[in-house]
Amino acid sequence: xxxxxxVAVGGTFDKFHYGHRKLIAKAFEIGESVEIGVTSSTFAxxxxxxxxxxxxxxxxxxxxxxxxxxxxxxxxDDPYGPTxxxxxxxxxxxxEETEPNAIKINEIRVNKGMNPLDIVVxxxxxxxxxxxxxxxxxxxxxxxxxxxxx
Numbered sequence: 786x787x788x789x790x791x792v793a794v795g796g797t798f799d800k801f802h803y804g805h806r807k808l809i810a811k812a813f814e815i816g817e818s819v820e821i822g823v824t825s826s827t828f829a830x831x832x833x834x835x836x837x838x839x840x841x842x843x844x845x846x847x848x849x850x851x852x853x854x855x856x857x858x859x860x861x862d863d864p865y866g867p868t869x870x871x872x873x874x875x876x877x878x879x880x881e882e883t884e885p886n887a888i889k890i891n892e893i894r895v896n897k898g899m900n901p902l903d904i905v906v907x908x909x910x911x912x913x914x915x916x917x918x919x920x921x922x923x924x925x926x927x928x929x930x931x932x933x934x935x
Contacts, residue, residue: 789875789903792816793868795861796883797824799835800923801844802930804880804910809845811907812878813853820874821845822861835920868902869893876903 794812798805812819823845826838835841842858849856859867864886868874872894879887884906891901909917912932922928926935 787817788815789817791818791820791874792876792878793820793822793866793874793902794878795822795824795864795866796880797829797835797920798841798845799829800920800930801841801848802910802918802920802923803932804918806848807907807910808878808880809849811905813856815876815878815905817855819853819856820867821856821858822866823858824861828862834924865890865893869897872899874902876905878905878907880907881909 792812792815794808796805796808809819809821812821823838823842826835829835829838836844838860842860845858868877868890877887877890884904887902887904887906891904894901910932912918912922912928913934914928916922918928918930918932923930928934
């Protein structure tokens with residue numbers, strides 16, 4: 786039984802890896818319906834050279850379509866997405882790295898008279914060397930998507 790009616794989760798989801806899987810799995814574990822925000826190409830490329838938004842959304846959809854039907858994938862053009870405009874979210878799932886964004890989302894929601902979201906923080910998934918799995922490390926060729934050293 787889901788704890789929340791509507792859960793948000795967001796990210797770049799580049800080089801879709803085991804850390805991403807854990808984040809999304811937690812959202813489905815606690816939510817009846819999951820809104821997955823994927824950073825737009827423009828927004829994401831401010832940080833790194835990442836695959837196109839369309840490609841990253843297609844990869845996510847491919848991964849999820851055989852497992853779930855209670856989700857929607859949308860494009861994010863900023864760190865907050867629809868959670869600061871739509872009061873119908875109950876919770877947000879974030880990593881330790883993105884928790885500050887969730888705190889800011891709640892500040893914005895409260896200032897608009899909306900209820901704050903419950904923030905569910907997941908720990909990093911560690912690679913075989915004990916360092917968190919990240920898309921950056923995968924891009925550099927240090928590890929694979931499972932966190933195994935290359």
